[in-house]
Amino acid sequence: MDGADGPAGPSSRDPDAVRRVVALAGGIGGARFLRGLLIALDDTGRDSNRKSEFTEVTVIGNTGDDITLFGLRICPDLDTVMYTLGGGINEEQGWGRAGETFAVKDELGLYQAAPQWFGLGDRDIATHVLRTGWLADGVPLSEVTRRLCERWAPGVRLLPMSDDPVETHVLLDDPVQGERTVHFQEWWVRLHAAVPAKSITAVGASAARPAPGVLEAIEAADLIVFPPSNPVVSIGTILQVPGIRDAVVGARAPVIGVSPIIGGAPVRGMADACLAAIGVATTARAVAEHYGPALLDGWLVDDVDAATMQPPLDGIAVRSRPLLMVDLDATAAIARSVFDLAADLRV
Amino acid sequence: MDGADGPAGPSSRDPDAVRRVVALAGGIGGARFLRGLLIALDDTGRDSNRKSEFTEVTVIGNTGDDITLFGLRICPDLDTVMYTLGGGINEEQGWGRAGETFAVKDELGLYQAAPQWFGLGDRDIATHVLRTGWLADGVPLSEVTRRLCERWAPGVRLLPMSDDPVETHVLLDDPVQGERTVHFQEWWVRLHAAVPAKSITAVGASAARPAPGVLEAIEAADLIVFPPSNPVVSIGTILQVPGIRDAVVGARAPVIGVSPIIGGAPVRGMADACLAAIGVATTARAVAEHYGPALLDGWLVDDVDAATMQPPLDGIAVRSRPLLMVDLDATAAIARSVFDLAADLRV
Numbered sequence: 001m002d003g004a005d006g007p008a009g010p011s012s013r014d015p016d017a018v019r020r021v022v023a024l025a026g027g028i029g030g031a032r033f034l035r036g037l038l039i040a041l042d043d044t045g046r047d048s049n050r051k052s053e054f055t056e057v058t059v060i061g062n063t064g065d066d067i068t069l070f071g072l073r074i075c076p077d078l079d080t081v082m083y084t085l086g087g088g089i090n091e092e093q094g095w096g097r098a099g100e101t102f103a104v105k106d107e108l109g110l111y112q113a114a115p116q117w118f119g120l121g122d123r124d125i126a127t128h129v130l131r132t133g134w135l136a137d138g139v140p141l142s143e144v145t146r147r148l149c150e151r152w153a154p155g156v157r158l159l160p161m162s163d164d165p166v167e168t169h170v171l172l173d174d175p176v177q178g179e180r181t182v183h184f185q186e187w188w189v190r191l192h193a194a195v196p197a198k199s200i201t202a203v204g205a206s207a208a209r210p211a212p213g214v215l216e217a218i219e220a221a222d223l224i225v226f227p228p229s230n231p232v233v234s235i236g237t238i239l240q241v242p243g244i245r246d247a248v249v250g251a252r253a254p255v256i257g258v259s260p261i262i263g264g265a266p267v268r269g270m271a272d273a274c275l276a277a278i279g280v281a282t283t284a285r286a287v288a289e290h291y292g293p294a295l296l297d298g299w300l301v302d303d304v305d306a307a308t309m310q311p312p313l314d315g316i317a318v319r320s321r322p323l324l325m326v327d328l329d330a331t332a333a334i335a336r337s338v339f340d341l342a343a344d345l346r347v
Numbered sequence: 348m349d350g351a352d353g354p355a356g357p358s359s360r361d362p363d364a365v366r367r368v369v370a371l372a373g374g375i376g377g378a379r380f381l382r383g384l385l386i387a388l389d390d391t392g393r394d395s396n397r398k399s400e401f402t403e404v405t406v407i408g409n410t411g412d413d414i415t416l417f418g419l420r421i422c423p424d425l426d427t428v429m430y431t432l433g434g435g436i437n438e439e440q441g442w443g444r445a446g447e448t449f450a451v452k453d454e455l456g457l458y459q460a461a462p463q464w465f466g467l468g469d470r471d472i473a474t475h476v477l478r479t480g481w482l483a484d485g486v487p488l489s490e491v492t493r494r495l496c497e498r499w500a501p502g503v504r505l506l507p508m509s510d511d512p513v514e515t516h517v518l519l520d521d522p523v524q525g526e527r528t529v530h531f532q533e534w535w536v537r538l539h540a541a542v543p544a545k546s547i548t549a550v551g552a553s554a555a556r557p558a559p560g561v562l563e564a565i566e567a568a569d570l571i572v573f574p575p576s577n578p579v580v581s582i583g584t585i586l587q588v589p590g591i592r593d594a595v596v597g598a599r600a601p602v603i604g605v606s607p608i609i610g611g612a613p614v615r616g617m618a619d620a621c622l623a624a625i626g627v628a629t630t631a632r633a634v635a636e637h638y639g640p641a642l643l644d645g646w647l648v649d650d651v652d653a654a655t656m657q658p659p660l661d662g663i664a665v666r667s668r669p670l671l672m673v674d675l676d677a678t679a680a681i682a683r684s685v686f687d688l689a690a691d692l693r694v
Contacts, residue, residue: 071480103448107473111498122469126454129476133418136483151458 021057022221022253023156026234027065027077028094029260029268029325031084033227034059036331038085038155040339057156058217060244062229063141064161064168064202064237067185069118070108072128073135076185077234078145078160079127086152088123094268097123117190142211159217161238164208168233170277173198184233193270197277200232205240210247218247223342226257226296228267228323231287232274239295249294254342256298257291258334259284262323263304285309288316298341300334317345368404369568369600370503373581374412374424375441376607376615376672378431380574381406383678385432385502387686404503405564407591409576410488411515411549411584414532416465417455419475420482423532424581425492425507426474433499435470441615444470464537489558506564508585511555515580517624520545531580540617544624547579552587557594565594570689573604573643575614575670578634579621586642596641601689603645604638605681606631609670610651635660645688647681664692 021041023034034057041055062077076095083089083097090096100121109116120128127148134144140163149158168184173196184200187193218224229235239245248255261284266272272282280290284305288296293315301309306320319341325331368388370381381404388402408425415421423442430436430444437443447468456463467475474495481491487510496505515531520543531547534540565571576582586592595602608631613619619629627637631652635643640662648656653667666688672678 070476071483072476101448101450101469103450103469104473104476107470108477111473111477111495113477113494122448122450123454125472125476126451126458129417129419129451129472130455130458130460132479136418147460148458 020222023225024238026062026229027080030227030229031081037335039332040335059156059158062234073132085154162208163211166204171198193273200277202237208241215247221253224253224255228258228260230271254297254345256338259301262302367569370572371585373409373576374427377574377576378428384682386679387682406503406505409581410507411513420479432501509555510558513551518545540620549584555588562594568600571600571602575605575607577618601644601692603685606648609649
């Protein structure tokens, strides 16, 4: 957001008002929101202003969750977005592939050589095998992701935040084992974030460069969205890659966030444990204040949190509406509210 | 073999006469023979002289067939020996795993990113995933193989011929496409060796070092066996690793070969195509002459080839017997004939 320095955006009722959308996304919550966003963009029946055949959605995906297991490079958030938008996701669990089998995992278990807490299915493993092979050949992650998306056709341009490896590590304040550092995935998946985190560090982030196209997409965007992804380990990690935060702060487009916190609890996942680690309360208001008006122009909260947004936040326009993504229609409606808030901020 | 220079071996009827056996092995034929050899060694009922609780069988496996597909390092011959002796082999096809599924392969096909002619099953892939990950961590192939064998307990010490990568390439004399070089596996598996090979080269062999333990095992052996493996691309490749041929030639143990050719045709596989490429006839006699008396002390041929072994070969003792490995008993009987021939050579 930068209302002063940037060139004037298109007027709010311009058919191309949301021609170029950029979203910073984590995994499940972000992916589900994006599915609604694509429906909303395609929805000509309701509001012809929103439809544009030139609409381009760029998703800047978090790669801090990435992990190497059994030598396979796994990018959970990129894959969740790719599978969800490409129609291959396991709908019930929100990650991994539909119709999955586990022959490889069972075999790895019989070798007693590998951690079993990360549930890699056979179909999913094919993705990791291809990715790992290409990376070993020197292909950058952004190009690997492009190749994988050729099959999935997710309807968005999916970019990793960086081609450089970043891994989120968690310093645990373990009452039994004392302080120790684990990979984010071990904390999240194996320990269910039940052991308190003393700090969360995106190792490698400070030296990482934005992947090709990331800064350009932010600069060219007509709308920048923070989906209801984890503010710490998803969007927070993306913003730690040098240049990305500055690009968002300096962008001409309005930046609209959708609160991942409803009624004082994360909609899903364990964002409260992450927020606690950085000293931020698990409330819609505290998260907006954490992002702050330098980043956010607008903030969408659930109706149950409307009262907590008084007094108004300085420099952040707030709207409330139902935010539970109970189905595709509800999710698309949330996305439309994001468009509406952005349009109102432009006029 | 070196009757002159080496220390005197144990006498032929010494209970420990075949305490330390070394076999140079390729894939299916070698693995099936080794299964019979282990039974013969354990068979106290027939001849107590052969039983020793200290029996150690070292298998020096060909790695020239190894190939990297989708970034996974695949060692077909080592795995065939490991699965066959460890009870995990697909008995019908002789390679790959029993009860296999193909979810990963099907997925790779949907990505249209990978060759489909190499039939990797899910269970098999788990082995390759572990191997590839360990190799990427800098673990040598010999240690990788040892770790994999911890699960399979094949009853032998399985050593790759070298920790250094060797890949057999084939120069094709293609009537349609002209001369071109392909990986051995592409010639063998994809083209079924139907296109004539002009030459076969073990790329990397001349710079490869024997894996740890290989030369020591050959030197310490009481018996060295060439199973009915491919004389060109299996045993021939192993012998190309500098030091291995000299060690076999200089070994104090008798070296006994089992002919892979019966009645002018390979028992299985397409060894004739390989022999043609090096100008050797597809006969039991020609293969023995190809190895020569510097390597071989004894040569076991099928009864149908007995007449072709006249006049006698200079410096190679020949016996004939049925050589078709129709079942475990028949295979064990062949191994016993190897022991008998070795014992006769010692007295």
